[in-house]
Amino acid sequence: MNHEPLYQQLVNEWITLIQNGVMRPGERLPSVRQACAMHKVSPSTILAAYRALEDRGVIEARPQSGFYVKSSANLPLPRMRRQSTALPTSDDVLDHIEAFMAAQTGEDFIDLSLASPRGSDFYPTGRVKQILNQLIRQQPELATDYPFPPGSARLRRQIAQRVVSWGCVLAAEDIVITNGCSEALSLALRAVCKPGDTVGLESPTYFALVPLLKSLGLSAIEIPTHPTTGLSLDALELLLSEQRLNAIVAMPTVHNPLGCSMPLEAKKRLAQLVNQYRVPLIEDTPHAELFYGQAVPDAVKAYDRDGWVLLCSSYSKTLVPGFRIGWIAPGRYLKEVTRLKVASTLGQPRLLEETVAEYLESGGYDHHLRGLRRHFMSQMERLRGMVASHFPAGTRATSPSGGCLLWVELPSATDTQQLFRAALAERITVAPGTIYSAKGRYRHCLRLSCCYPWSDAFERALVRVGELAGQSRNTTA
Amino acid sequence: MNHEPLYQQLVNEWITLIQNGVMRPGERLPSVRQACAMHKVSPSTILAAYRALEDRGVIEARPQSGFYVKSSANLPLPRMRRQSTALPTSDDVLDHIEAFMAAQTGEDFIDLSLASPRGSDFYPTGRVKQILNQLIRQQPELATDYPFPPGSARLRRQIAQRVVSWGCVLAAEDIVITNGCSEALSLALRAVCKPGDTVGLESPTYFALVPLLKSLGLSAIEIPTHPTTGLSLDALELLLSEQRLNAIVAMPTVHNPLGCSMPLEAKKRLAQLVNQYRVPLIEDTPHAELFYGQAVPDAVKAYDRDGWVLLCSSYSKTLVPGFRIGWIAPGRYLKEVTRLKVASTLGQPRLLEETVAEYLESGGYDHHLRGLRRHFMSQMERLRGMVASHFPAGTRATSPSGGCLLWVELPSATDTQQLFRAALAERITVAPGTIYSAKGRYRHCLRLSCCYPWSDAFERALVRVGELAGQSRNTTA
Structure with missing residues (x-):
């Protein structure tokens, strides 16, 4: 007979399911109501179990959505330090947008910057x-x-x-x-x-x-x-x-x-x-x-x-x-x-x-949206995994509640303007953090997009950006 | 033997051609070069003849285009007096544009205001x-x-x-x-x-x-x-x-x-x-x-x-x-x-x-454009004819070099804002002159459009606007 509290038994069960890959990172756990029915226990027991799993970093709550198996990627949340460096002009932003747009027309470019789907099978x-x-x-x-x-x-x-x-x-x-x-x-x-x-x-x-x-x-x-x-x-x-x-x-x-x-x-x-x-x-x-x-x-x-x-x-x-x-x-x-x-x-x-x-x-729109969301969710999980594996130690990233955009915080001495230029020279576009601020903050941050169908070339580009990030040091910081 | 000067003989020939309807209002006369070849005379004779016809009001020169048989419509050019009345606001203009746009969606409206083709066969x-x-x-x-x-x-x-x-x-x-x-x-x-x-x-x-x-x-x-x-x-x-x-x-x-x-x-x-x-x-x-x-x-x-x-x-x-x-x-x-x-x-x-x-x-574009121009030119001729016949005595109008818009100058006491409202009550939209000026000039003017296929309803609306114009007096002028 199991002497652990009921909620602890549930916690162990779920950890096993997750370790066995029955439940995968990014997948949604049953709602509290569904779980009550499944396990024949009270809502408070389910909630206690879910909170314990959350405390152990195995699952995460998303506002108004429910609990999700947490990414295997061990990526702490950005600290959002409001670092301010030399003031950029609004022209800086437009220079970058121009580079992103130019990459769209260059056949051999890999774009990790824009949330602008292209030639994809995701749409009806x-x-x-x-x-x-x-x-x-x-x-x-x-x-x-x-x-x-x-x-x-x-x-x-x-x-x-x-x-x-x-x-x-x-x-x-x-x-x-x-x-x-x-x-x-x-x-x-x-x-x-x-x-x-x-x-x-x-x-x-x-x-x-x-x-x-x-x-x-x-x-x-x-x-x-x-x-x-x-x-x-x-x-x-x-x-x-x-x-x-x-x-x-x-x-x-x-x-x-x-x-x-x-x-x-x-x-x-x-x-x-x-x-x-x-x-x-x-x-x-x-x-x-x-x-x-x-x-x-x-x-x-x-x-x-x-x-x-x-x-x-x-x-x-x-x-x-x-x-x-x-x-x-x-x-x-x-x-x-x-x-x-x-x-x-x-x-x-x-x-x-x-x-x-x-x-x-x-x-047909709701049906299409469900597929598109699943698709972006799964690509996001892979993207976060790649960042966890290939970006410098100390990298942090968001855990998005939707969409195809990931905000990455690199070690504070990283200069993503420099990274942007280095990547561009290798025909890869990334969006440096400074353009997301009127005050030029976030020089050590980066926005990555996974709006295109996943490919080997995309994966290689990510690995390369991770390497370049390790070499892009802000010498004025 | 004809003792008139050579150019005068040509003038008489052309007047006959026009009176007989061989050459119709709005049609282009041969170029000076073409006419020289046709009549076997010198360019100076042709030019003298064309100028005499122009003086007599039978033909008109259009800049960079040539000579045209003048409209049978006896419509003198607008005087363009820069009459200024109560200052309108830019909201006045937008109120009118809103009324024009609303008329586009009202099935039983006749629109004489906009240069915005609709449901027409004029386009490929x-x-x-x-x-x-x-x-x-x-x-x-x-x-x-x-x-x-x-x-x-x-x-x-x-x-x-x-x-x-x-x-x-x-x-x-x-x-x-x-x-x-x-x-x-x-x-x-x-x-x-x-x-x-x-x-x-x-x-x-x-x-x-x-x-x-x-x-x-x-x-x-x-x-x-x-x-x-x-x-x-x-x-x-x-x-x-x-x-x-x-x-x-x-x-x-x-x-x-x-x-x-x-x-x-x-x-x-x-x-x-x-x-x-x-x-x-x-x-x-x-x-x-x-x-x-x-x-x-x-x-x-x-x-x-x-x-x-x-x-x-x-x-x-x-x-x-x-x-x-x-x-x-x-x-x-x-x-x-x-x-x-x-x-x-x-x-x-x-x-x-x-x-x-x-x-x-x-x-195919040039071919299409030639047809479209001919079409608008012929509708313009009819429109000018209607204005000459049905608008108050003293009405003047432009002789457009292209397009589908006619600028009409009514007797100076006419209030086209009042005319706009009276016409709107009968589900006809016309564009009062004041909206073509930041200073509210041209209260006695009107812009008419002939961008839609000609119809009996369009013709009846024109006649009615002519009648209303006679009744719309600016009491403050």
Whole structure:
């Protein structure tokens, strides 16, 4: 007879299952309810077992998702030291983006930098092709009719239906279709700010925001952002109470580059703060539907009482990367955003909007998303394993809650600008940490992407970047 | 034996031909060289005859194009009095644009306002459809690959080839593909100006420029613009010499709304002026390929020595109104424009870019354009005839050199804002003159479009607008 407490027996069972490879790294454990049924024990016993496994570093909790077998890769979380070196200019960021883009067209380049799928089998191209052909045959006016904002009513209705599962109750009339999520962000910033205003950015943040803010005459304040829980609300509240922010941009679900998602309570508090201080929040969520859990967690927008949240997303990461179909639900700024869209770029190609609408209506999207998430999750596990094995001792990395981006913190003397140049000379592109900050922080950090199908060449490039990282020392640090 | 001078005999012959309907209004007379061969006389005799016919109001010269049988419509040219009334806001313009766009989706609306083709047979939809289907079958990655600026190299090469006939020598590398000509203008203004700068606009000008400037924090100075020769270069030079302009936007070929094209010498002087004063000129030419003559006249860009001209155009009026394929050749601002495009909207759908590139390569475009020009020219003739017959006495109108837009000057007490509202109540949209000016001039003017296939309903709407125009009096004038 086993004298260990019941929960300890469960812990041992699970460790055996994991050691035997029955449960693999990255796989989700049964929900507490499922586990109760399986083991015929009470929820408190299951929770005790899961917590013990978590304490031993065998599994990990992901906010709003459940418990997962922890990566075999022994990668501690980044410390997020806000190291600041020589100030970069927004041109530095654009120089790097140019190099990444050039790599896309160079046949022999290996790109580890962008979250921009290419020539892949991950997307339902066959079905999209079929719908497109059918539409252009049946409605040739989709090629000849001038498209005006806010874009296809059918597509906006589909988006409104889908975001119900993010906790958002929107009408088709609340949504404007844009040229990718990029234009959604750009319109949002122009609608809520005037030149000279100050915008709160997460630190690190999406790299294109740095030059975008500069081009609009806006200043940035960086707000500490945690690799598992996201934006620091204490720091944000301090800035809000000092009236130092005219707007905020945040990625509360599947952050770029950190991969984290804010816990539900934090999202509620964020919504409450921006409504209380009446400061617009641009909620940037192009990766949200790549959340590794069973369902996309609620958006901050779900708790937005008075329309201060401008929700931005797209189908560029999830369905048709080549079509540039993004959207924005601008809350109280609907009129301004629509008018800026009319004056700046007018409409989007209706043919592509209708193709996506028809695809969403026909019902295969959730099935496709499940496969895509599994796929990215498994590639992420391999990527983390490679980093653990081939990067210098002392390397830390995030444990993303979704998507295809990994944030890597190298030993503090590493200079990833130097690493970027060394890798580029060998036709490999990596994204150095400095471009994720308006203040040039994160010189010892790197963002890696696993958005392309895994290949030997990709694996060799990773090994080589690990070697180069060991040689790239910041001599001024 | 005929004792009249030789040229007078020719004049009588031509008048007979025109009275008999052998030569119809809008048709082009033989070139001087052709006429010499036909009549076996010297060029000076032909020129004397053509000038006499011009003096008698039977034919008209069009810059860089030749002589045309004048419209039977007895419509004197607008006087272009720079009447200024209550200042409108840029919101007024957007309110009107919203009404025009709403009319596009209302089935029972008759739109006389926009230059935005809809559901028409004027465009080679069959061929475009065929290319699109073929491309998506052969290159499914066009749907899945992330598109980056500057856009399809193949399309940019085709554009560079085509603009040779506009006098421009450009490389594919000098061109960036945009979301229609709207985005080209918006990027150009952002690249050359900073908030607080002043931009010289033609008066009247393209209506979307007024709110666009405002949204970018730019002021406008309106420069007198003549209904046949375009932008006043004397007025422009005055402003340049006083250093009052940071940039200029002009439409030197097929102006919107005036329909005029600047004479070649004026274009050369304009290029010389902006190079001398080092002030960027945004040359906006989406209607240029709808020029009624045999060939598109040279662009100002053709004479741009040092890259101060940013040439903007699109295929939205000429080939695929639904695809939003525009482009810009930004001269010395290439880097700034490319970077703003990356930061604001990223790329355009590559599938649609490649479709247009393939269409242009395959060689049917010039044939299509000839048909489209003939078509618009004939609809324009009918439109001018209707205005002459059904609008109040004293109405004047332009004699466009191309395109589908007619600028109508009503008796000075007419209030076209009131006319706009009265027409809208009867589900007809017209564009009141005030929205073509940042200063609210042209309250007695109207822009009419004939971009849709002619119909009885269109004709009835025109008659009704003529009646309403007689009743719309500006009581404050």
